[in-house]
Amino acid sequence: MFLSRLHLRNYRNFAEQVVEFPPQGAALVGDNGQGKTNLLEAIYYLEIFRSFRGAPDEQLVRFGEEVFRAEARLSDGLGGDRTVSAAFDRRARKKKVALNGAEPERLGDALGQVGAVIFSPSDVEIVAGGPGGRRRFLDIVLSLAQPGYLSAVQRYRQALFQRNTLLRKGSSRALVEVWDAGLVLAGSRVIAARQRWVAARADSFAAHYERVAGGQPGRLGYAPSAPEMAEAQGEAQVQEAFRGALARAADREQRRGMTLVGPHRDDLRFTTLSADGAVLELRTYGSGGQQRTGAIALRMVEAETIHEARGRQPLILLDDVFAELDPGRSQRIIDWIETEDGGQVILTSPKPTDFHVRGDTLPRWGIRDGVILQD
C-alpha cells in the first residue's frame, strides 16, 4: 500500500489541489512559507486526524473559508484502492472522517490507515521540551499501534478529571476514592503498555542513536511518577504499585488539590554518557545536535513500530530535517531510509539537497503559494 493520490480542498494555503504520487514518493522543493509543511501536515492529518503541529482544526481551514477536506487514496499497485478522508467545518465545529466513503463507528477505528511517520525539525521539542510532549508522543504511537490503548487513555482521562475536580473542591477522601478503582484499572493499562513499548524498543533506539551520532551512546527509558511503579512488571503488578502510590500520596493530594501519581505524570528519559562515563540527561545537558539525534532515533523506532503494526513499510515524511544536522548525521539518516527497503518517501526542502534518496528516483516538484508545480 502506498499513497497514490491526495486531494486537498481549503486546507491551510491549498485551495484545491490534487497530487498523484508514485510508489517511491516525491521531493518537494520550495521557498519558505509556500506550503511544504502544510502538505505533509495534511497527509499526516489523515493518519491521526489532528495536526502534528498541535494546531487546532479551525486553523487548518483556509483563510476566508468554512470547511476543509482532505482525502488520501492508498493503492496496493494491483488495482486495490482504499480511501481515507477527513473534513472539518469551522462554523459547526464538526469533524467528519470516512474510510472508503463510510463513517467509522469511532474515530479510533480510522486511525493509522495511511501508515506514516513524520520527521520534523520541531521533533527536537519531544526531547528538549516538557514531559507533556513526550507523553503525547507515546500516546499517539501506541494509539496507532495497539488496539485498546486509546480507549484506556480516554477512560483514564475521564477518571482523572472527576478525581481532580473533587480534590480541587476539597472533597472528603472517601468521595475521591470512589474514582480510584477506575483510575488504577485504566491507568495501569496505559503505564504497562508504555513500559512494554519502551523495553521492547530500547535496544533499537540505542542502535539508531549510536549510528546517527557516529558512535556516541544514547538510551531511552521510562520514568514513572512513583518509584514503586518502576519495579512493577505487567499490568497486575503495576495496578498494585499504583494503588500503593496513591495511598502514600493521599495526604499530599488533599493538600495540593490534584492527583499526583499516574501516567499523566510519567515521562520518557533520553540519556547519553559523558566522556568520563557519567549518565547525562539529553534534555538538560544535550547539545542541540544531540537532542535532534535523540528525536530522530525516536522517530526511527516509531517507524519500526508502525511497520510491525501495519505489516508494511511506513510512508516516511521528512520535513526539511537536514537543515540543522551536520552532513555526517544527514547522510546516516539517508542510509537508514535506504535500508527501509523501498517504502515511500515524501521529503521537503527549501533548496535542492545533495542527498540521494531512493537512488535519485524521486520526482522533484516545486511548490509556490499552495500550488504544487510538477513538470
Ligand SMILES: Nc1ncnc2c1ncn2[C@@H]1O[C@H](COP(=O)(O)OP(=O)(O)OP(=O)(O)O)[C@@H](O)[C@H]1O
Ligand atoms: N489557514 C490558513 N489559510 C491560508 N494560509 C495559511 C493558513 N495557515 C497557514 N497558512 C499559510 O501557509 C504558509 C506556511 O506554510 P508552511 O508552514 O507549509 O511553509 P513551508 O513551505 O513549510 O515553509 P518553511 O520552509 O518556512 O518551513 C504561510 O504563508 C501561512 O500564511
